[in-house]
Amino acid sequence: MPDLFLIPAEEFTRVRASVPDDLQLIADMCRANTLMSVKRAGSGHLGSSLSSIDIATFLYYEELNTVELGFLHPDRDVYFSSKGHDVPAQYAILHSLGLLDTTKFINLRRQSGTPGHPDVRVAGIEANTGSLGMGVSKGKGFAWAKRFTGRGGRVVVMTGDGELQEGQNYEAFHTAVAQKLTNLIVVVDANELQSDKLCREICDLGDIRAKLASFGWYVLECDGHDFDALRKAFREAATVVDRPKFLIARTIKGRGISFMEHPQALQADGGVYRWHSGAPDDDSYTRAHQELLEKIQSRAASHSLPKVRLEAVSSPAPAPACTHESVIEAYGKSLRRLVSELPEVVVLDADLSADCRVRGIEVDLPERFIENGIAEQDMVSMAGGLALAGYLPVVNSFAAFLAARANEQIYANNTEGRKIVYACNYAGVLPAGPGHSHQSVRDISLLASLPDLAIFQPCNAVETDLGLTYLLKEFGSSAAIRLYLGMSPGAINLPPGYQVELGKGSLLKAGEQAWILAYGPVLVWEALRAATILAPEFSVGVVNVPWLNRIDLEWLESIVGQARQIFVLEDHAPFGGLATTLLLEVHRTSRMLDCRVHQFAVRGVPDCGSAQDVLKFHGLDAETIAREIRDARSGSQPFVAAEAGG
C-alpha cells in the first residue's frame, strides 16, 4: 500500500477562514480525504462519492443550518443520503467540519471507525440507509414531524438516479404530495450511471423531469458541480411553498479525478465503469491523489494561501490470506454451463450482474438474460410470470434485497407451485465492510417458512457446481441458493464421491465426543479450525450441512453416532436458521431427542468491520468457538455463546 496522507480538519478551518467563498477548494480537499479513506478501507464507493461531494459540501457548508444549530436542534435542517454509497464523501465533509474525529474518519469500514453505509450511531448521520429507495419515505417522516411540531428546518434527501428504479420512491412521490410535505426537498445526484453501466442501458429512466412533474412535485434542474447553480436552485426552491421539491443535479460520476470521470472512464474500459465500488489499485490511487493535490495546492496558491498541509496516516494491517477460490465465481461458471444445457433456464438480474457473476451470461447469451434494473420486486414477480409460461427462472440479487424486499412476491410465486431458483448472493455476515444494510443474516428465517422452497448453501466451489446442477436439473421444487460473496478463507475438501442429496451433507472431520454443524465457506472453515484447536483435548467432528431448512436425521445420526453434543454455527441470526430446522425435525421425528444443541449465531445488528474483527465480535471465530465448546463440555452452566456480541 502506498503512503497515505490526510488533510487535517484544521486545514479546512484555515482555508475556510481565508477564502470563505471558495467551496470548490473545500470540496476538492474533501475529495482527497475521501479517496484516502476508501483506499485505506480497501473498499467503498468512490464514483458516487465524487459525483455527490460538491452538492453535499454546498449543503453542509452553506445552505443548511445544521452545522450552526447542531444535530440535536429541533429546528435544524435534516440532510441524509438515501443511496448511502456516497457516505465516504459525507464522512469527509463531517470530518472537515470537525464533527467526526480523525480516528473514526480514517477507519472507514472498521469497528474503530465508521460503517460502510450510513448509520445513526455516527454523529451527523440522520438515518440508516444503503438499501436503495427508502430515503424519500424516511424524509417524509422527518418532514411530517417538523410540520406537526411547528419546528423550522427543511428535510433534504439525496438519491441516486439509478436508485429511482426502486418502486418505493414512487409510493413516496405520491404520498409526499398527498400529505402536503412542502418542506421536503429531494436532490438527485444524476450522474447517469448505476453500478458500472449507464442507467439508460440498464433501464432507461426517461424524462425524470416529466415524471416528477406528473406526480405533482416542483422540479428544478441544475449543474451539480456548479455552486452558483446550486445556490440559485435552492433559492428558487425556497419560493415554492405549496408542494415538495425535486432537484435534478446533473453530475459526473468520478468527478475531480480525470481518469475516473464519466464519460472518459467508461470509454476507456469498453463501456463499463470500474470505479463504482472497491478501492483503486496502488498506482491508480497514487495518480488520483496526486492529481487532486496538485489541483488543491494550485488553487490554494491562486488565493496566495500557504500550501495545504498533509498528515501521514498509518497503513492498515494487511488482510489475512485467502484461497483463490470463491463460491460466487463457481456459481457464475456453473450457471453459464447450465444455461447452455437447459433451454428453459432464463437468468434475471437487478443491476448486480458483475457482483453476482452473471455478466458472462449477459455478454455471451444476452437473449437468455433479463436485466431488470434496481427493481427486485418487479424482477421476482416477472420470474413468476416466466415460470407460469414454462420457463425456469434463476433470479439474482443480494440476499438482503432479494429475501427481504421481494419476500411477498416470492411467496406469491411459491403458491403457484412453479419452480424458480433464487440466487441469494452476499449471504451472511461477511463481507462486513458495507454494514448491516448489505449483510444478510435473516434470509433463512425469511425463506424457510415458504410452503415449498428449499435453501442450499455450498461450502466450496465443487459443492456450488454440484448443488446448482442438482437444483436446476433434478430438484422438484423451488429453491434458494445462499452464496458467500468473498474469497473463501481456506480450502475445504469434500469426501470423495460426494453427491448432493436433499437434507444430507457431508462428514468433513471425524469426531467422537462432540460435533460441529456448519454451512458456507466461512463458518465451515472456522469449524475446522476450532476442531483443530480442540484436537489435543478432545475429538470434535465437523459436518458440512448445506441444506438449511431440510435435514435428514437418519443421515445425521449415521454420522454423529451416539454423540449428542451438537454445536451449530450460524451465519445468521439465532432465530430461524439451521438450529431451528434441526430442533423442529428432532421433535417432529422423535429422533435424537436426547441431543443437546449449542448455537453460535449473529446476535443483534450485524457489526461492520474487517472479517476477522466482525467474526470475533459475534463470537464466530475459531478461537471463540473452541473456547465456548471447551466451557460447554466442562461446565454445567447454561450455554450462552456469543451473548456479548448481541
Add this chain to the structure above:
Amino acid sequence: MPDLFLIPAEEFTRVRASVPDDLQLIADMCRANTLMSVKRAGSGHLGSSLSSIDIATFLYYEELNTVELGFLHPDRDVYFSSKGHDVPAQYAILHSLGLLDTTKFINLRRQSGTPGHPDVRVAGIEANTGSLGMGVSKGKGFAWAKRFTGRGGRVVVMTGDGELQEGQNYEAFHTAVAQKLTNLIVVVDANELQSDKLCREICDLGDIRAKLASFGWYVLECDGHDFDALRKAFREAATVVDRPKFLIARTIKGRGISFMEHPQALQADGGVYRWHSGAPDDDSYTRAHQELLEKIQSRAASHSLPKVRLEAVSSPAPAPACTHESVIEAYGKSLRRLVSELPEVVVLDADLSADCRVRGIEVDLPERFIENGIAEQDMVSMAGGLALAGYLPVVNSFAAFLAARANEQIYANNTEGRKIVYACNYAGVLPAGPGHSHQSVRDISLLASLPDLAIFQPCNAVETDLGLTYLLKEFGSSAAIRLYLGMSPGAINLPPGYQVELGKGSLLKAGEQAWILAYGPVLVWEALRAATILAPEFSVGVVNVPWLNRIDLEWLESIVGQARQIFVLEDHAPFGGLATTLLLEVHRTSRMLDCRVHQFAVRGVPDCGSAQDVLKFHGLDAETIAREIRDARSGSQPFVAAEAGG
C-alpha cells in the same frame, strides 16, 4: 338467507346464439350470478367486480382468443386481474362460458369451490394475485416468454386505480418499456374508489395519463362500460407496436345496481362506500338481485327472447355462532385511548382504516393519523423517519402485507434502535375466505429474527388492551402486535389479576399429564376445547402464550411442573413460530431439556374455505388436536400432526 338463484351456463349459450352482439345482456347476467355467489359466500368484493365486469366480459367474449384456443395453447392471449378482488366477476364469466363448473362456481370461498382471490389451481386463472401491485410484473414475464418463443397472443393485465399506489407498478412501468414488451396491455378499472373511499381522498393519483406517458407507455382512455369504446380502444392499441399499452377504462364502482353505484352510494353513506367488500344484507341482496333480473328480462324481451331461466341454489350451511368480542375491535378502542394519553403516538394506515379499526382515530384525531394509501413500504420507512424525529409510530396493515412486503424497511428501522409498533392485523390462517394472498402464516418467521423486536398476540379483548398499553407505555423496544381479524369463537377468561410481562403468559386450564401452548383467540379456543374433549381420559392443561419470540422458561416451568409433553398450536407455518422460540430457548438455557414438543401448524399453502373446514384441513380443530394428542400419548411412533394437510 333469502332464496338464491343461478342463471345456468346454458342460458348464456342460448342468449349468445340468439343475440351475439348484446354483450351488455351477457354482462348483466354475469352480474346477477356474481351477486348471488358473493351473497352465498358471505363475503367477497362486489364493488369492483361490478365495475370491471363489462371489461372482462368484452375481453373473454370478444377481444381475446383465449376461449377459442384454450387455456393451454401457447398462442393464446393471457388475461388476468392483478387486484384480484374482482375474481367473483371473473368466475361468473368463466362459468357463463362453461369453463367453470356450477358446483365450483356457486361455492365461492369454500373448499369445494373457488378461492377468494385468484389461484392458478382454478381452470382459467392464469396467475395468483390478490396482494396488490404484482400483476404488471407477472404480465411482463408472460409477455417476455411469448416474444422469446415467438408465440402469438397478447398479455392483458387488469389493475385497480387505487392499486396504482403500490410502488412495484412503477418498477414494472420502467422495465416493461426498457424490455420492449410491446405485447403487454394494462387495463385500469378506473372506478375512482379504493376500499371505501375516493382515491383522491386517500392519496390522489393525479394525472395517470401524464404519468404513464412519462414512463414511455402508449396511453388510451375510454368508458369501461361502453363496449364500442372498448372495442375502439383495443383496435387502436393493436396499431401500436413499439411500446406497452395502458388503457384507462373509466368505470363506476358498483355498476349495474343502482344503490351500489358511485357516486350515489357514496353520498348515501356520508362519503364512505359500503359495498367494497362483504356480502350485502338480505334486504339489499333481494333488491339488488331483483333490479338486475328486471333489467335482464326486459332486455331479453326487447330481443323477443324468452325469459332467462333461473335455477334454485341451495343455501349454505349457517356459520357457527361466535362471541360478540373481537380483538381487533378491542385494539381500535385501546389505541384510541392511548393516542389521547400519549402525545408522541402517531397512527399510520395504508388504506385499511376500517378493517384495522383505526377509523375512530382517523375521524376523531385526524392530526395524529397519517393515511398513506396502498404503499406499505413507504408507510414503514416514513414511520422510521417519524421515530427518528421523536415520535412513536403505530403502523397498521394486514400482517401479510406489512411483515412480508415491507420487511426490509422494518429491518432498516430496527437497526436505528428507535421504537415503533407494528400492528399486524389479519394474522393467521383465519378468516380463510380471502385465500392465501391475505392469510398470514409466515409473519412470525419474518419478524422474529429482527435484531430488536418482540411479537405479542393477545387471545381476547382484555389481553389486547393490556398488551397494547404495555407495548406503548412500558416496553423498551419495537414490537409487533399480531391480531386476529374475525369475531372470537369463544370466551376466554384470563386469570384474575393477570398482567402482561415480557416472555410470560397465563395458565388457562390446569393440567397434569400434558400441556397445550397456544396463542390468539382461535387456537386458544381450540386448545381449551381439545382439553375438554380429552378430560375424561387424561388431564391436559392449556397455557396462553402471547409472546411469540420471547419465552421465559422459568415461568413456563413453574406452570407445567414436571410434565414434559408439550403440544404447541401454531396459527403459522411450522418453521419460525412459537415452537421455534421454545426449542431454541430450551437449548440456550438448558432448562426443560427433556421436554418433548409436538407441533400443530399450518403446513403447505393456507387453504381457502370456511373457518371450520380450513382449521380441520390443517389439523388445527379441537377434534383433530384431541385425537393427535391421544395418539401421541399412547403410541411411540413419531408425531406427525397434520401432515395430511400439508
